[in-house]
């Protein structure tokens with residue numbers, strides 16, 4: 001486990017080389033069969049909703065109604081409820097809003113040494129809030145950001161795995177502080193749901209209708225409490241993941257002057273039109289290659305609810321399967337020289353590269369925010385590339401890719417100085 005946390009890509013490759021593919025990992029409370037073979041992965045990802053359940057580890061924090069904890073029909077209903085908030089990130093003028101947020105956050109960080117991951121986290125939090133809820137008064141958004149940051153800290157993350165420390169001894173005890181931070185976040189989300197009733201006619205953000213329907217629902221899972229947990233889930237699942245991906249993208253682009261120049265050339269052809277930026281081939285290829293080489297969610301978990309015939313063996317119900325993103329993304333046939341950052345893999349007619357890349361998982365539990373995450377990466381990267389020169393403080397030696405809380409990212413957080421061009 002420690003080896004995996006320190007180097008998820010290297011650990012999976014070393015285990016597969018030593019024990020074969022699949023191999024079995026003994027984790028606290030479970031044995032996981034880890035699979036890297038492309039055909040088996042495709043078969044598992046295509047399983048219907050009643051053939052498996054989620055692995056219920058470390059996700060209590062999301063809330064009892066969170067879609068990441070639900071299975072079967074309840075899961076489908078919860079996904080359907082909030083999908084309109086994230087599935088079409090360029091609806092209305094959301095693309096321009098994302099660009100404005102990026103400009104604002106970069107301007108505040110310009111001219112001094114910053115950690116790119118901190119810049120990216122500010123950016124992604126504001127983007128998810130705007131995309132999912134729409135307007136929040138400025139002060140409310142700032143209060144939200146502070147409480148949310150407390151929930152996301154490393155100490156908080158550890159607490160969820162250490163029940164012995166989960167005792168509320170007042171606002172200064174770790175668990176007490178965490179509970180109060182979650183209560184503040186919940187309060188602001190609940191207030192936004194409440195206030196949706198009073199939003200004006202010309203506010204056509206999909207959140208308005210979703211919040212109104214939740215208030216009228218007699219089913220608790222689809223009512224106000226359920227919607228509050230889904231919004232918290234969107235934030236938790238989409239915030240750090242997109243921030244780590246964007247941080248790696250910035251590192252890769254500024255560590256290679258040819259990639260930077262090619263991107264600038266491509267961007268010059270589309271001005272700042274978000275609809276055209278997200279369709280640019282090379283920018284798309286760069287982002288996909290980042291997500292291939294630096295898997296943010298390195299293992300995709302499934303627990304079989306029925307026996308499954310897979311790769312010549314019969315797996316019994318209850319088998320825990322971990323799909324290895326690092327192994328899938330270093331398959332030598334689809335991705336020759338897998339350790340090299342080469343966006344060209346995703347250009348032209350290379351259908352296999354796209355269909356065998358699984359940074360967002362797949363099937364009925366495919367990442368709900370994949371469109372938003374990828375769109376945000378592209379728009380935020382484009383604003384930086386066009387507007388700023390960046391000096392990577394640690395030079396062009398890549399930082400280690402390691403597990404940071406629940407997702408993986410560059411160990412150093414990528415210290416840098418950005419200067420307006």
Ligand code: HEM
Pocket residue numbers: 067068079086128233234235237238239241242245291296297300301359360361362363364365366367368369370372373374
């Ligand atoms: C680059 C950024 C992101 C990466 C790499 C990523 C990756 C993933 C992965 C690997 C899964 C598991 C999928 C599976 O089990 O098959 C997942 C699930 C999920 N992601 Fe993302 N994600 C990103 C951004 C986002 C964003 C922006 C949001 C929302 C705002 C989001 C919301 C979710 C949700 C709700 C799930 C659970 C889906 C379900 O269980 O039905 N993600 N993500």
